[in-house]
Each structure stands twice: as C-alpha cells, then as structure tokens.
Amino acid sequence: MSDTSSSDTKSVRSNIQRRMQTLRWLLLVAVVGTGVHFAIQYVSGGTSVYSIESPVLPLIEELERSDPELGKKARAGMNRFNKNCRLCHHPTGHGGKFTPSLLGHTEDSIKVMLNHYRDGQKVGPMTNLMAPWAKELSDEEIHILGIYIELLQQAPSSK
Ligand code: HEC
Numbered sequence: 001m002s003d004t005s006s007s008d009t010k011s012v013r014s015n016i017q018r019r020m021q022t023l024r025w026l027l028l029v030a031v032v033g034t035g036v037h038f039a040i041q042y043v044s045g046g047t048s049v050y051s052i053e054s055p056v057l058p059l060i061e062e063l064e065r066s067d068p069e070l071g072k073k074a075r076a077g078m079n080r081f082n083k084n085c086r087l088c089h090h091p092t093g094h095g096g097k098f099t100p101s102l103l104g105h106t107e108d109s110i111k112v113m114l115n116h117y118r119d120g121q122k123v124g125p126m127t128n129l130m131a132p133w134a135k136e137l138s139d140e141e142i143h144i145l146g147i148y149i150e151l152l153q154q155a156p157s158s159k
Contacts, residue, residue, distance in 0.1 A: 074144070077151075081145060102152065107150045118142075
C-alpha cells in the first residue's frame with residue numbers, strides 16, 4: 001500500500017519536473033528571442049524590425065491613387081528595400097557609418113550600380129560587402145528598387 005502511494009508520488013513528481021523543464025525552455029526561448037529582437041533594433045538604429053516605416057509611404061499612397069501601375073511598383077520596391085537594404089543604408093537611404101547614401105541617385109543610376117555589383121565588378125573599397133546583396137536581385141527587383149530609391153529623395157527629412 002505504502003509502496004504504491006510512494007511510486008504515485010514519484011510519478012507525480014517526475015511529471016511536475018518534466019513540466020518545469022518545458023517551462024524553463026519556453027522561458028529561455030522567450031528571453032533569448034526578446035534579446036535578439038532588441039539587439040537587431042539597436043543595430044538598425046532604433047526602428048522596430050516589425051513596424052518598418054517608410055519616410056515616403058504617404059507619397060506611395062498618393063501614387064497608388066494617381067498612377068496605380070507605378071504606385072504598385074514603388075510599394076513593391078519599398079518592401080524589397082526594407083527586407084535587406086535598409087539594414088545597411090538606413091530606412092531613409094541616407095546611409096550609415098560605413099555605407100554610402102543612396103540619395104541623389106536616379107532609377108537609372110541605381111540600375112547601373114546594382115548591375116556592376118551583380119556582375120562581380122569592383123566598385124568601391126567595400127564592394128565585397130555590397131556585392132552578395134546585389135547578386136540575389138532579379139532584373140525586376142533592380143527596376144522596382146530603383147523606382148523606390150529615387151522616390152526616397154522626396155522624403156520630408158531629406159529635403
Ligand atoms: C551589409 C550591408 C549592405 C547591404 C545589406 C546592402 N548594401 Fe548597398 N552598399 C553597401 C556598401 C558597403 C556599399 C559601398 C560598396 C563599395 O565600396 O563599392 C554599398 C553600395 C551600394 C550602392 C552604390 C552607391 C553609390 O553611390 O556608390 C547601391 C546603389 C546600393 N548599395 C544599393 C543597395 C541595395 C538596393 C541593397 C538591397 C538589395 C543594398 N544596397 C544592400 C552595403 C550594403
């Protein structure tokens with residue numbers, strides 16, 4: 001009788017232990033996840049990774065009404081830019097400590113530069129840092145990125 005109850009207690013205990021272990025894992029994952037989130041946010045200059053705001057979003061919305069075809073491309077360009085490019089060139093395109101500003105480019109000059117990087121040509125001293133990102137781009141992506149980056153110059157803060 002006492003044997004059964006002690007083995008019952010044991011199984012209840014090991015059950016609780018297992019649950020505690022799962023809880024500890026969940027806690028660890030949550031803590032590490034939050035840490036990584038804030039680390040990325042810090043590196044990318046304080047803009048939240050999950051609520052990216054484009055300085056020209058109002059312009060894009062205006063374009064979507066006045067010229068839906070172009071507006072659609074501009075929005076796609078924005079999404080593509082915010083996926084990778086903004087991490088180094090800043091959401092406004094004005095560049096960072098080690099990266100050039102993209103403001104002042106036209107759609108065509110962006111296309112020329114991105115094609116250089118994509119073709120494996122050496123451009124500046126930090127070509128190696130930029131080229132892998134260009135190599136991933138299709139012609140269509142270069143096209144929409146050019147449209148978006150040219151639009152970035154019209155951001156209120158870059159005037
Ligand atoms: C890891 C950081 C990084 C990322 C991500 C990145 N770039 Fe760059 N980019 C650079 C650096 C550094 C240079 C300067 C390279 C050199 O010395 O030639 C550069 C140069 C450029 C230039 C040439 C600018 C000029 O006037 O010389 C363009 C255009 C450009 N990047 C566009 C983009 C686009 C579009 C994306 C997203 C697909 C992107 N970059 C992603 C770091 C980055």
